[in-house]
Amino acid sequence: MHLPAELLDVRAIAFDVDGTLAGADHLVSPRTLRALAALDAAGVEPIVVTGRIADAAVEVLTAAGIDGYVIASNGAVAVDTRQAEPLHTAVMAAQDVAALVAFALAADVEPLVFTATDMVVGEDGIAYDYLVAVHPDSVTRKVPVRSLPRDGVTKAMLFATTERLDELDDAVRAAFPRAVRSMDNVFELGPAGADKWVALAAILHRLGIEPSQVAGLGDGENDVPWLSQVGWPVAMDNAREPVKAVARLHIGHHGDDAAAAFVEDLLAARAAASRDAAGHAGRPGHAGQPGHAGHAR
Known part of the structure; x- marks a missing residue:
């Protein structure tokens, strides 16, 4: 390259x-x-x-x-x-987490939340297996989806197929202007600021x-x-x-x-x-001239 x-x-x-x-x-x-x-x-x-x-x-x-x-x-x-x-460590406002979870349930997609120490998913979805595959050594918890934590959340997500998030793309961005689509199957929302x-x-x-x-x-x-x-x-x-x-x-x-x-x-x-640069510096007539831009600090 x-x-x-x-x-x-x-x-x-x-x-x-x-x-x-x-x-x-x-x-x-x-x-x-x-x-x-x-x-x-x-x-x-x-x-x-x-x-x-x-x-x-x-x-x-x-x-x-x-x-x-x-x-x-x-x-x-x-x-x-x-x-x-x-x-x-910054955490989301509880009402923002609640709004994203409510949106997910209404849109029939999976809500996920991260805390500083673990990942929490609804117990009946497919996100758990995905997260374990991506993060095999991290703590992932299953809870009833309506019991997902609202407090201490560092990131909340919407998880679905690429096709479903394509359908919801405009609606998600309108409802959550800070949300970003980090991957084809994930929208993410973090703390304000x-x-x-x-x-x-x-x-x-x-x-x-x-x-x-x-x-x-x-x-x-x-x-x-x-x-x-x-x-x-x-x-x-x-x-x-x-x-x-x-x-x-x-x-x-x-x-x-x-x-x-x-x-x-x-x-x-x-x-x-x-x-x-070292070769040029060692040649007659080149002493003291600046070398190439590359260097190790």
């Missing part, structure tokens, strides 16, 4: 998980985990930015053998893995990194607000059209480990640029 020279200077890369880091099996492959570890070793901060609950999001960095920052539940929870307590960009901006401030120095990889509508703010938004081949519209670079499909290939190519290009 040919990468623009100015991309080599990024100091952080933020990654969505489902549809981006994770493959078609919803797992993050060993190749991708190695790529994240190599990125960290090269001095480029990997940041996980996902709709998954915090424990599942942290597990991505843990499996890669690194510490760092994680944004979970679409920005409602932010974590530094080196600290015991989350950096922040909390999204992936708000959380990512706060983490970048802690790190002393400007948004222009950040690349981001994503695929869903919930990635558009933060991708549009970073210097290098990157769309997966499987991304929804609003993501592709804001991206400066398009890469391959998540099912083909395209995020890992992107990181591998970036690190190889940085290493080549560093060697080239």
Whole structure:
């Protein structure tokens, strides 16, 4: 993959998980985990930015053998893995959760809710098996659908077939203007004022990194607000059209480990640029001249 020279200077890369880091099996492959570890070793901060609950999001960095920052539940929870307590947790207003559940029941689709620690689904639907497949190590609870929690909710969702959500798309957006269609079969609604960009901006401030120095990889509508703010938004081949519209670079499909290939190519290009700069600096007449833009911090 040919990468623009100015991309080599990024100091952080933020990654969505489902549809981006994770493959078609919803797992993050060993190749991708190695790529994240190599990125960290090269001095480029990997940041996980996902709709998954915090424990599942942290597990991505843990499996890669690194510490760092994680944004979970679409920005409602932010974590530094080196600290015991989350950096922040935001919850939805109970009336917003109740409204989404009522809408789901009237429209004959499944409502799901996430808390900071678990995922809760109606006991008679199909979402439970889906969530367990996507998040096998996370806590998923079944309750009577009318008993879904209203308090302490970090994210609420509508789950249905792609065709059914296509039919309901306009109605969902009209009823819940903050809702985003993160995947073909899911609409998501989070706390007012909390999204992936708000959380990512706060983490970048802690790190002393400007948004222009950040690349981001994503695929869903919930990635558009933060991708549009970073210097290098990157769309997966499987991304929804609003993501592709804001991206400066398009890469391959998540099912083909395209995020890992992107990181591998970036690190190889940085290493080549560093060697080239060192070679020029060592030649007569080149001492003191600036090298290529690529470097490791």
